[in-house]
Amino acid sequence: MTQPITKAFNRVQFLFIHDAELQTRSLAVSGDHPGHP
Helix, strand or coil, rough: CCCHHHHHHHHHHHHHHHHHHHHHHHHHHHCCCCCCC
């Protein structure tokens, strides 16, 4: 019973990390921002 829950959690975690990567990439593409190295 814990198997589907773990799968769902892994999926959510993967999507969250992927979304964070996309946001970081779009920020880098759009140019330098104040306070951003």
